[in-house]
Amino acid sequence: MIEPHGGNLVDLKTIAATEDLRENSSLVLTERGLADFEMLATGALSPLTGFMAKDDYLSTINNMRLSNGLVWSIPITLPITSDQYADLKTADEINLKDSTGKALGKIFVSDIYTYDKHLEAEKVYQTTDDKHPGVAALQMQGEYLIAGEVEVYSLPEYDIFQEYRLAPVELRKVFQEKGWQRIVGFQTRNPIHRAHEYITKCALEIVDGLLIHPLVGETKSDDIPASVRMECYRAILDNYFPHRHTVLAVYPAAMRYAGPREAIFHAITRKNYGCTHFIVGRDHAGIGNYYGTYDAQKIFENFTRDELGIEPLFFEHAFYCKRTDLMATTKTSRAMDHEKIFLSGSKVREILKSGGRLPEEFTRPEVEEILRRHYSNEKK
Amino acid sequence: MIEPHGGNLVDLKTIAATEDLRENSSLVLTERGLADFEMLATGALSPLTGFMAKDDYLSTINNMRLSNGLVWSIPITLPITSDQYADLKTADEINLKDSTGKALGKIFVSDIYTYDKHLEAEKVYQTTDDKHPGVAALQMQGEYLIAGEVEVYSLPEYDIFQEYRLAPVELRKVFQEKGWQRIVGFQTRNPIHRAHEYITKCALEIVDGLLIHPLVGETKSDDIPASVRMECYRAILDNYFPHRHTVLAVYPAAMRYAGPREAIFHAITRKNYGCTHFIVGRDHAGIGNYYGTYDAQKIFENFTRDELGIEPLFFEHAFYCKRTDLMATTKTSRAMDHEKIFLSGSKVREILKSGGRLPEEFTRPEVEEILRRHYSNEKK
Numbered sequence: 001m002i003e004p005h006g007g008n009l010v011d012l013k014t015i016a017a018t019e020d021l022r023e024n025s026s027l028v029l030t031e032r033g034l035a036d037f038e039m040l041a042t043g044a045l046s047p048l049t050g051f052m053a054k055d056d057y058l059s060t061i062n063n064m065r066l067s068n069g070l071v072w073s074i075p076i077t078l079p080i081t082s083d084q085y086a087d088l089k090t091a092d093e094i095n096l097k098d099s100t101g102k103a104l105g106k107i108f109v110s111d112i113y114t115y116d117k118h119l120e121a122e123k124v125y126q127t128t129d130d131k132h133p134g135v136a137a138l139q140m141q142g143e144y145l146i147a148g149e150v151e152v153y154s155l156p157e158y159d160i161f162q163e164y165r166l167a168p169v170e171l172r173k174v175f176q177e178k179g180w181q182r183i184v185g186f187q188t189r190n191p192i193h194r195a196h197e198y199i200t201k202c203a204l205e206i207v208d209g210l211l212i213h214p215l216v217g218e219t220k221s222d223d224i225p226a227s228v229r230m231e232c233y234r235a236i237l238d239n240y241f242p243h244r245h246t247v248l249a250v251y252p253a254a255m256r257y258a259g260p261r262e263a264i265f266h267a268i269t270r271k272n273y274g275c276t277h278f279i280v281g282r283d284h285a286g287i288g289n290y291y292g293t294y295d296a297q298k299i300f301e302n303f304t305r306d307e308l309g310i311e312p313l314f315f316e317h318a319f320y321c322k323r324t325d326l327m328a329t330t331k332t333s334r335a336m337d338h339e340k341i342f343l344s345g346s347k348v349r350e351i352l353k354s355g356g357r358l359p360e361e362f363t364r365p366e367v368e369e370i371l372r373r374h375y376s377n378e379k380k
Numbered sequence: 381m382i383e384p385h386g387g388n389l390v391d392l393k394t395i396a397a398t399e400d401l402r403e404n405s406s407l408v409l410t411e412r413g414l415a416d417f418e419m420l421a422t423g424a425l426s427p428l429t430g431f432m433a434k435d436d437y438l439s440t441i442n443n444m445r446l447s448n449g450l451v452w453s454i455p456i457t458l459p460i461t462s463d464q465y466a467d468l469k470t471a472d473e474i475n476l477k478d479s480t481g482k483a484l485g486k487i488f489v490s491d492i493y494t495y496d497k498h499l500e501a502e503k504v505y506q507t508t509d510d511k512h513p514g515v516a517a518l519q520m521q522g523e524y525l526i527a528g529e530v531e532v533y534s535l536p537e538y539d540i541f542q543e544y545r546l547a548p549v550e551l552r553k554v555f556q557e558k559g560w561q562r563i564v565g566f567q568t569r570n571p572i573h574r575a576h577e578y579i580t581k582c583a584l585e586i587v588d589g590l591l592i593h594p595l596v597g598e599t600k601s602d603d604i605p606a607s608v609r610m611e612c613y614r615a616i617l618d619n620y621f622p623h624r625h626t627v628l629a630v631y632p633a634a635m636r637y638a639g640p641r642e643a644i645f646h647a648i649t650r651k652n653y654g655c656t657h658f659i660v661g662r663d664h665a666g667i668g669n670y671y672g673t674y675d676a677q678k679i680f681e682n683f684t685r686d687e688l689g690i691e692p693l694f695f696e697h698a699f700y701c702k703r704t705d706l707m708a709t710t711k712t713s714r715a716m717d718h719e720k721i722f723l724s725g726s727k728v729r730e731i732l733k734s735g736g737r738l739p740e741e742f743t744r745p746e747v748e749e750i751l752r753r754h755y756s757n758e759k760k
Contacts, residue, residue, distance in 0.1 A: 239714070316585070
């Protein structure tokens, strides 16, 4: 089994002492905070054991590495507002609560520091435009960052996908039981259309198993809801992928839309889940025109294979080729443009919103039906 | 560009001195000898600079390594008979000639040694059965092996495929001109049916370019002749592969049918041609039932990736899946057996010999036509 990032799988779980919970100051986590907390708690962010101190934060932003040199591309921070700062500035320990007031764990405060949002936006998102949802979230968050080790009593509770919420240690056990040595991870925040099916199957051909690992943390409002997407994934797995070589689990991270930087983050965290290979498609974790189509692939050139420890598999834009009646990319097809069937994400939404049908060459009928139902419910 | 095996690309070419050619003893190379000579001459066997001395020979056979530790799986030897030995035993230099008597180069004899054919058969072929064509060739060859550095005046001349006979240095130049960094090599001694097209395209999706590199050296008599195969390759490349991402060249090695050992040999020599990845399918370089279906993949576990320096891509048996109307393997398809279209090599021969047609799901029509013509000519 592949080594976790930095060598050891982190486990932050402990047993809560009731008096502890009573005495501490407390902080209610935002949706993103909960996602980061869950990622930390389960070891998905190994080797991180808490929210970043200033040296790691600055090193991540400026050098895409932790202060110890380990590759790390996205800051993991716990922001608080000035008002919260006034309450918490002298606290040594702070209970971390969900929106119901339940304490999920605590942070041992090592520092509370200010930071430069403009710099973070420029470095991480390559833009300071607040139409970018990652930049917008950054602008809206508090002016102080709490640093410190985290201790976990329980994971955030969700109504949905419980059976698919496999922590790194659980997913590694599944892989071991299946006897897989080489596992490719597929990150997605969209339904799986035939282009994705093609790419994941190409990748699966050269490894032992495929992990379909959709992001179900916070996404932007016009993305298709995770519950609808999960229905699509189940439909496609039940009909088009052999169970012996495919696993579906959810990835609890919040989406940053940081494009290239987030592709690195998605890859190294998948290593923690036991993946040896990771699919990076066109415009991975991108949005709008903020990143070049293949920037999220090119960024991998900055790191050696040993530093990353996971093999990225780069794919081009796939389409249905009418000349050969097969899925393909420009690398593998001689099709002229008029022989290619491809729809953009916005075109798909437009068709479905107007009650139209997606062609079978683009989407499996089982997926099409789920999406059509979703959009028709939305209208009502 | 990837480093050649052992670090440097060998170049044995020099200019012949006429008096040299006259004075030396000489040896007419067999068909296999010519193939090995060409492989040595062009640097395809880098770092070898001649036919193996006893220490390298024994180390290759026993340890799958040269005496310096470098991975090497197939002995490269120059056998002579007892009669030839009587003539040549005192020679320091021997001219190496083709069957027309033209001197192509010479060998500086460092040793002439006897060897254990039984041991070589057991180690290299895993069988001493002389129905195995590799073992049969071994049994028929001479009892002595000449060791020594080789000097090359000219390459063997062939009537066919001249434009496709690209030496490692030439092929590397082609890759450089195309701007390819990651190149997958595909070894074949058969026509490309749809199963092979599928596998090569899967592999191409994760690299920059595909080298279709058919073996055109000596093969067994019931293999389809190289000239017919080349016609098939051209047809399939012209119709189903984009030129921007595919190159066709010939691999002048003789076929040993050594299965797993030959898969390693095929991989490391492709590194010399500039490939970074190499496709290893089921029963690679195998014949009959001498090797397990995936033995030629498992043997790669004996070596680290750094030792090999080339990434093997392992593929399972591919078929046309009637359930999805796509090519697939058992890893990527939920098809029941009756939904799979696949024909064995012997079934293909049987159909074509009896004047039948191959299904389009199995073979592209352009290839089918060439094969049908070949078999119908054969009958006449």
